[in-house]
Amino acid sequence: MDNQPYLDSFIAALLCLDKDTAKSLVDDMMKTVDPITITNQLVVPALEFVGDCWEKGTVALSQVYMSGRICESLIDEILPPGNPLRTDQPPIGIAVLLDHHVLGKRVVYSALRASGFELIDLGQGLTARELVGLVRKHQVKILLISVLMLPSALHVKEITRQLKPEGVKIVVGGAPFRLDKNLYKEVDADATGDNAGIAVEVVNRYVGEYYATI
Amino acid sequence: MPQYSAMQRVVAALSHEEADRVPVILPLTLHGAKEMGLSIKDYFSKAEHVVEGQIRLMQKYHSDAYIGFLHAPLEIAAFGGEVIYVEDGPPNSGEPFLRKHDDILSMQVPDVQTNPHLRITLDAITQLKAIATDQIPIVGVVMSPFSLPVMQMGFDKYLDLIYDHRDLFWKLMEKNIEFCRAWTDAQLAAGATAIVYFDPVSSPTIIPPELYLETGFRVAQRIIPQTKGAVITHMASGRCLPILDDLIQTGTAGIGVSAEEDIAEIKGRCRGKVTLFGNLNAIEMRNWDAQTMEHKVRQLIQKAGSGGGFILMDNHGELPWQISDDTIYAIVAAVHKWGQYPIETPEQRFG
Numbered sequence: 357m358d359n360q361p362y363l364d365s366f367i368a369a370l371l372c373l374d375k376d377t378a379k380s381l382v383d384d385m386m387k388t389v390d391p392i393t394i395t396n397q398l399v400v401p402a403l404e405f406v407g408d409c410w411e412k413g414t415v416a417l418s419q420v421y422m423s424g425r426i427c428e429s430l431i432d433e434i435l436p437p438g439n440p441l442r443t444d445q446p447p448i449g450i451a452v453l454l455d456h457h458v459l460g461k462r463v464v465y466s467a468l469r470a471s472g473f474e475l476i477d478l479g480q481g482l483t484a485r486e487l488v489g490l491v492r493k494h495q496v497k498i499l500l501i502s503v504l505m506l507p508s509a510l511h512v513k514e515i516t517r518q519l520k521p522e523g524v525k526i527v528v529g530g531a532p533f534r535l536d537k538n539l540y541k542e543v544d545a546d547a548t549g550d551n552a553g554i555a556v557e558v559v560n561r562y563v564g565e566y567y568a569t570i
Numbered sequence: 571m572p573q574y575s576a577m578q579r580v581v582a583a584l585s586h587e588e589a590d591r592v593p594v595i596l597p598l599t600l601h602g603a604k605e606m607g608l609s610i611k612d613y614f615s616k617a618e619h620v621v622e623g624q625i626r627l628m629q630k631y632h633s634d635a636y637i638g639f640l641h642a643p644l645e646i647a648a649f650g651g652e653v654i655y656v657e658d659g660p661p662n663s664g665e666p667f668l669r670k671h672d673d674i675l676s677m678q679v680p681d682v683q684t685n686p687h688l689r690i691t692l693d694a695i696t697q698l699k700a701i702a703t704d705q706i707p708i709v710g711v712v713m714s715p716f717s718l719p720v721m722q723m724g725f726d727k728y729l730d731l732i733y734d735h736r737d738l739f740w741k742l743m744e745k746n747i748e749f750c751r752a753w754t755d756a757q758l759a760a761g762a763t764a765i766v767y768f769d770p771v772s773s774p775t776i777i778p779p780e781l782y783l784e785t786g787f788r789v790a791q792r793i794i795p796q797t798k799g800a801v802i803t804h805m806a807s808g809r810c811l812p813i814l815d816d817l818i819q820t821g822t823a824g825i826g827v828s829a830e831e832d833i834a835e836i837k838g839r840c841r842g843k844v845t846l847f848g849n850l851n852a853i854e855m856r857n858w859d860a861q862t863m864e865h866k867v868r869q870l871i872q873k874a875g876s877g878g879g880f881i882l883m884d885n886h887g888e889l890p891w892q893i894s895d896d897t898i899y900a901i902v903a904a905v906h907k908w909g910q911y912p913i914e915t916p917e918q919r920f921g
């Protein structure tokens with residue numbers, strides 16, 4: 357079926373924070389397709405589109421944040437946590453290193469959950485040592501790190517040094533990584549993403565790679 | 571050619587005139603601690619430290635202004651909130667102190683003259699003024715009433731407040747406006763030459779232009795025209811193009827420009843009206859060598875320098891702790907080399 361008209365209306369609804377219209381579009385699609393199709397063909401492309409627009413400067417962060425929250429709650433209704441249809445995945449963790457600014461983490465968390473993933477929220481204001489400990493404890497295989505301050509971004513190196521040899525994939529993001537495109541390489545992270553949409557793309561790829569190697 | 575003081579150079583730029591060269595303001599807030607061998611926390615604990623730090627930095631780099639700003643979370647400390655210090659970067663605000671909506675109603679506005687945290691800034695500005703006389707401008711800084719709540723209550727809760735509880739949002743704005751007015755007046759009275767009004771939440775990077783018109787714009791209209799001194803609106807590296815005309819309408823004398831936007835385009839629309847500050851990428855420059863810096867500075871001056879109305883700075887209004895002395899020297903050297911008026915345009919160079 358051609359979902360483009362749904363997608364266009366869904367994006368328009370998200371950008372004006374119109375949860376009711378967004379919900380009725382999802383309900384409508386539910387009559388003909390399963391929740392996973394809705395996630396993959398409606399929610400993920402919509403969030404990627406919104407993220408892209410933010411980078412281009414045509415959409416604001418508040419719209420990215422609200423879109424993520426709307427999608428997260430819609431998907432939670434049709435695909436509750438623990439539903440066997442949810443994406444089969446290794447443990448994925450998300451944390452804010454050193455900083456106490458949680459909005460970046462919140463936005464990425466919502467986008468990933470709305471895309472069918474489950475995430476372990478490892479917290480914020482964590483030192484490198486604490487974060488490494490938590491990753492080992494929860495056997496996290498894909499670690500998402502959000503920061504806002506440059507020094508915090510530079511401290512990511514202490515984490516990559518310890519966890520990469522253990523096979524953990526490390527994805528970083530937040531303002532410093534957006535403003536300096538080479539910074540993620542400087543701290544030896546595997547990948548970065550300028551917006552939450554890209555976080556979904558990268559996690560999808562690493563989940564695929566993970567199952568290909570075990 | 572007459573000998574210009576830093577003050578004359580900056581005033582010329584703000585009056586859209588060409589002085590001897592493009593002014594360069596180095597927003598060094600943390601580096602004073604390095605100069606004095608103090609921890610960042612210790613450095614910010616006394617006005618005397620900040621003054622001595624600013625003097626040493628001035629002797630070293632000859633910036634066109636003293637910075638009378640310590641850090642943004644200082645305002646949070648004044649409200650009784652927590653500040654978290656680190657060894658290698660700016661202090662941050664800790665756990666937000668407005669935990670529930672009712673806390674807004676009971677929030678007390680600090681008295682700017684007697685609050686011990688704000689006093690450090692005011693004393694530093696007063697002492698800097700005695701040294702600077704009328705030769706060197708002193709930059710004062712306030713958080714806009716509209717951007718301060720991110721630190722007061724947390725970003726997600728604040729966005730929820732703006733979208734879902736507009737009445738309560740305005741109650742918070744009333745209190746923050748009262749504080750911001752008093753804080754701005756006090757810094758100007760202590761000797762600040764101009765006030766940088768940090769307002770990144772108004773940036774289209776953070777909220778859509780329609781929402782800005784209903785919120786941040788109306789707040790700015792209640793601060794900027796009343797201020798008895800020049801106000802420079804700074805988006806802290808957020809974008810401004812989609813709201814440029816509205817920003818100009820607030821009566822702002824200057825705009826801090828993001829590295830993500832084309833300063834030539836902004837200059838085209840602001841020429842003769844509003845002075846631009848910017849826009850070297852403060853995060854990226856950590857890894858620029860002298861040659862790269864020279865190239866970037868030269869390009870920037872050619873795009874925005876002619877006709878005055880331009881002060882060279884970074885895109886954020888603060889150079890990170892990780893920026894080396896050599897990088898700072900390279901900025902200054904490049905401005906001295908390529909910023910002499912009249913500016914050589916690319917056409918002249920190739921033509």
Ligand code: B12
Pocket residue numbers: 407410417420457459460461463464500501502503504505506507527528529530531532534535548549550551552553554555599640641642643659660661662663664713717718720721725768769770771775776805806807808852853885886888890
């Ligand atoms: C708004 C703003 C402010 C506001 C509110 C800040 C806040 N959140 O607390 C105010 C005016 C209060 C402020 C103050 C300060 N700020 Co400020 N501020 C900004 C601005 C414009 C936006 C920051 C923000 O919160 N964005 C919202 C978040 C959600 O965006 P984000 O982190 O980019 O996240 C998105 C993506 O990056 C991505 N993402 C995020 N995490 C992750 C994780 C993964 C794995 C992936 C894939 C993607 C991803 O998805 C998100 C959405 O799509 C930025 C500059 C900019 N252009 O971004 C500077 C910026 C963050 N500020 C900065 C600084 C230094 C400060 C101060 C320390 C200044 C000072 N000396 O006092 C203070 C400290 C504030 C505090 N809380 O203690 C610097 C930090 C870098 C540095 N130099 O160290 C920045 C980057 C400016 C710059 N260009 O240098 N600031």
